[in-house]
Amino acid sequence: MLYKSTYGISPYVAGVLLAAFSLAGCSSLRTYPNDLEKNLVIRTETDSGSMFSKVRAEVDIFNITANCKTEYQGTVNLNEPFIEVGIPPDKLSYMVFVFSNSSFLANSSSTMSHETLLKARAGYNYDIKVSYMGDIYNVAISENHSREPKGRNIDLRDLSACKSDGVRRN
Amino acid sequence: MTKFFTFSVLIAGLSTLITGCGNMPLTADEFREAVPEALTGKVETFDVNRPFSAVAETFEKKGPECLNKTVSVTSSTPGKYGPVVSTYTVTYKPTVQVKEKMAELHVQQHTDNTLKVYEEPEGGYFLLVADAYPVSKNKTRVDLYGPAFGHDALIKAVKGWCTGENVGCPDLTQ
Numbered sequence: 001m002l003y004k005s006t007y008g009i010s011p012y013v014a015g016v017l018l019a020a021f022s023l024a025g026c027s028s029l030r031t032y033p034n035d036l037e038k039n040l041v042i043r044t045e046t047d048s049g050s051m052f053s054k055v056r057a058e059v060d061i062f063n064i065t066a067n068c069k070t071e072y073q074g075t076v077n078l079n080e081p082f083i084e085v086g087i088p089p090d091k092l093s094y095m096v097f098v099f100s101n102s103s104f105l106a107n108s109s110s111t112m113s114h115e116t117l118l119k120a121r122a123g124y125n126y127d128i129k130v131s132y133m134g135d136i137y138n139v140a141i142s143e144n145h146s147r148e149p150k151g152r153n154i155d156l157r158d159l160s161a162c163k164s165d166g167v168r169r170n
Numbered sequence: 171m172t173k174f175f176t177f178s179v180l181i182a183g184l185s186t187l188i189t190g191c192g193n194m195p196l197t198a199d200e201f202r203e204a205v206p207e208a209l210t211g212k213v214e215t216f217d218v219n220r221p222f223s224a225v226a227e228t229f230e231k232k233g234p235e236c237l238n239k240t241v242s243v244t245s246s247t248p249g250k251y252g253p254v255v256s257t258y259t260v261t262y263k264p265t266v267q268v269k270e271k272m273a274e275l276h277v278q279q280h281t282d283n284t285l286k287v288y289e290e291p292e293g294g295y296f297l298l299v300a301d302a303y304p305v306s307k308n309k310t311r312v313d314l315y316g317p318a319f320g321h322d323a324l325i326k327a328v329k330g331w332c333t334g335e336n337v338g339c340p341d342l343t344q
Contacts, residue, residue: 138337
């Protein structure tokens, strides 16, 4: 911003310092290890629709315990248009797609998240299209197998669906 | 943030300008009656080339998926002793009702920690109501009751769900 506070630093600099401080030690976010066999391809496209704002996308990945509790595994920054990720096969995972919007002019920030349970079947690959265009976002998942020419779309399911037997078996 | 604040002001204006006595609509029916009379309200009617069942199905799928959300917006403004950081938290509540010849989508919003001048219905003040009903086998008519200003993303998304051309979710912070 163009003004200076009485402490002699601009809010922008203060924000950067605060962000750096958070990232250095106080943030609970950590990078997802991504050391499993890759079974997801995440294609990301973001455009805030304004030259005065910027959108950042990332996905938080959780394991799901037998009693449907989440265990945070890490975050994948979706700053590339094409990223491969490995999640445990034949186990429920919980993915939280987070869109962070920063407006330079209004000096404001906001986040929207979109969550889904996903059980990646062994031998299958998953194509996840993540987009934020203007002020509309979308997450679409399709399941593919090399032996099956046509993939199938997977409906997004929230965490409450974990408790239903259908989701846990599927 | 500015849009966010603007809408809050519009919500307040909606009641006084329309109802006169300062009561906010407490039901979807009251909202439908109030919006056409409001300077800050708008009713749009349009037809889409889609079967009624497809529109109703999209409401049922996308309403809960996209609108059952709580969002926060943080802004920083200059203050005497440095930046003043404000955070608003808003909870949205979608309701979808599908009958044989009518599908309704209601959207309510509740803002935390704000002074409620008017009685607030359970789930929050009404923000938007969309009614879809069949015109012919492959044509559906939609009446959209909502704000005349602001919440462009929400309105754009609901129209996309009706046409089927864009079934994304609105960024409710915009």
